[in-house]
Amino acid sequence: MEQKIKLILEYDGTAYCGWQRQLYQPTVQETIEVALGKIYNQKVVIVGASRTDTGVHALRQVAHFVPPQSLQQINYVKAINSNLPSDVRILEATSESIDFDANRSAISKIYEYKILNKKKPSAIHRNFSWWLPIPLDIASMYKASNHLIGRHDFKVFCASDSHIKTTVREVFEVHWYEREEFLIFMIHGSGFLKQMVRSIVGSVVEVGRHKWSISNFETVLHSKDRSLAGPTAPARGLYLKDVFYS
Amino acid sequence: MEQKIKLILEYDGTAYCGWQRQLYQPTVQETIEVALGKIYNQKVVIVGASRTDTGVHALRQVAHFVPPQSLQQINYVKAINSNLPSDVRILEATSESIDFDANRSAISKIYEYKILNKKKPSAIHRNFSWWLPIPLDIASMYKASNHLIGRHDFKVFCASDSHIKTTVREVFEVHWYEREEFLIFMIHGSGFLKQMVRSIVGSVVEVGRHKWSISNFETVLHSKDRSLAGPTAPARGLYLKDVFYS
Numbered sequence: 329m330e331q332k333i334k335l336i337l338e339y340d341g342t343a344y345c346g347w348q349r350q351l352y353q354p355t356v357q358e359t360i361e362v363a364l365g366k367i368y369n370q371k372v373v374i375v376g377a378s379r380t381d382t383g384v385h386a387l388r389q390v391a392h393f394v395p396p397q398s399l400q401q402i403n404y405v406k407a408i409n410s411n412l413p414s415d416v417r418i419l420e421a422t423s424e425s426i427d428f429d430a431n432r433s434a435i436s437k438i439y440e441y442k443i444l445n446k447k448k449p450s451a452i453h454r455n456f457s458w459w460l461p462i463p464l465d466i467a468s469m470y471k472a473s474n475h476l477i478g479r480h481d482f483k484v485f486c487a488s489d490s491h492i493k494t495t496v497r498e499v500f501e502v503h504w505y506e507r508e509e510f511l512i513f514m515i516h517g518s519g520f521l522k523q524m525v526r527s528i529v530g531s532v533v534e535v536g537r538h539k540w541s542i543s544n545f546e547t548v549l550h551s552k553d554r555s556l557a558g559p560t561a562p563a564r565g566l567y568l569k570d571v572f573y574s
Numbered sequence: 575m576e577q578k579i580k581l582i583l584e585y586d587g588t589a590y591c592g593w594q595r596q597l598y599q600p601t602v603q604e605t606i607e608v609a610l611g612k613i614y615n616q617k618v619v620i621v622g623a624s625r626t627d628t629g630v631h632a633l634r635q636v637a638h639f640v641p642p643q644s645l646q647q648i649n650y651v652k653a654i655n656s657n658l659p660s661d662v663r664i665l666e667a668t669s670e671s672i673d674f675d676a677n678r679s680a681i682s683k684i685y686e687y688k689i690l691n692k693k694k695p696s697a698i699h700r701n702f703s704w705w706l707p708i709p710l711d712i713a714s715m716y717k718a719s720n721h722l723i724g725r726h727d728f729k730v731f732c733a734s735d736s737h738i739k740t741t742v743r744e745v746f747e748v749h750w751y752e753r754e755e756f757l758i759f760m761i762h763g764s765g766f767l768k769q770m771v772r773s774i775v776g777s778v779v780e781v782g783r784h785k786w787s788i789s790n791f792e793t794v795l796h797s798k799d800r801s802l803a804g805p806t807a808p809a810r811g812l813y814l815k816d817v818f819y820s
């Protein structure tokens with residue numbers, strides 16, 4: 329009986345030109361496909377839940393592949409990890425029915441964005457956060473972000489080079505919280521447009537630094553006009569945190 | 575009037591063969607000396623409080639140098655950082671009297687050691703912690719570590735290639751605590767021998783995994799016999815946390 333293998337994986341996106349395979353550029357997808365190719369001695373294609381951008385990290389990306397042969401007693405986690413560089417780690421591997429699709433079956437995703445909000449830069453966290461050495465009004469950022477909740481046309485927060493049918497998405501939950509020296513944004517939604525979270529964070533930070541009022545943010549959110557969005561926050565602070573299935 | 579400049583710095587030690595300058599190997603000391611050389615157009619030597627090993631990180635290393643010329647209105651932090659790679663950051667720069675010596679004036683230091691104690695490996699934290707996917711008895715580790723407090727001959731925990739007059743050091747304080755998915759060891763002492771903290775952590779972990787009893791650890795501690803020490807914990811989990819002066 330044909331089946332699919334579902335992988336849960338974590339990666340440090342620093343050295344990769346994102347998830348999706350590209351010619352002449354290192355990507356996470358290709359890195360895992362190379363590892364699977366060594367195990368099966370033939371080309372194996374994997375499908376990921378989210379096409380994370382260059383430099384974006386994942387704490388629980390989900391992917392699937394159809395095993396070209398049935399290998400007896402294989403421990404997928406160990407077998408794949410032993411063929412991967414240490415900046416990509418398989419956390420779990422499970423069998424799923426052939427209907428499962430890591431991308432199309434996903435019903436929602438959580439992203440997190442880490443801001444290092446202190447005066448002094450950090451060598452240790454440089455690839456894993458956005459260093460913002462300016463005072464931020466967190467209460468206002470929280471209020472502005474609450475306007476994201478619900479079903480909206482998020483065109484204003486979508487990269488201009490994206491070609492997608494609809495820019496309507498639903499946001500279920502947002503949160504800003506402080507953890508040690510970090511200020512962390514959590515967003516849970518039905519799906520996300522290209523650079524949507526980074527664009528949202530960049531615009532919410534405009535509120536936090538009092539460049540924009542909260543009602544200004546609300547106007548921008550509903551404008552559908554990309555040129556009105558704030559600057560896009562850097563990729564290094566963004567983490568795909570989790571992907572949910574029904 | 576001659577003066578010294580005291581620097582506080584943070585670094586990600588992953589790419590460096592430790593602090594101390596070596597021929598044909600990248601080191602943190604040399605990296606900073608190259609940056610100072612660009613500012614002063616001549617060779618400047620710096621002295622560090624601690625000679626951290628290959629792969630060891632620093633949250634607040636201290637160093638000093640004698641400025642070869644007096645530069646008007648220089649912002650040392652900005653000037654040096656703009657000539658450094660992003661994995662080394664100057665956090666503070668202050669003027670000190672000529673008597674100050676980052677190494678010899680230090681009266682105590684704090685190190686931290688981070689263990690990632692969970693079943694699944696981490697891509698994000700791979701260079702910044704020791705992944706130990708085994709159950710650890712933290713209460714016993716805490717009890718064993720308490721025997722370190724006081725003035726002892728720590729020869730058993732000193733790398734065998736170290737050539738030093740005395741291996742007697744004083745430990746003021748130790749602590750194990752949990753923070754998110756990490757188990758962290760903090761040790762505050764008058765000074766530390768080569769690989770002392772990593773050797774202590776490796777031996778305390780032997781207690782934590784019930785390979786050694788607490789009294790076994792105590793016997794080893796007082797043995798002065800290097801061959802009795804447990805395995806040395808990997809460098810990537812170690813952080814120079816702070817250096818104190820009178």
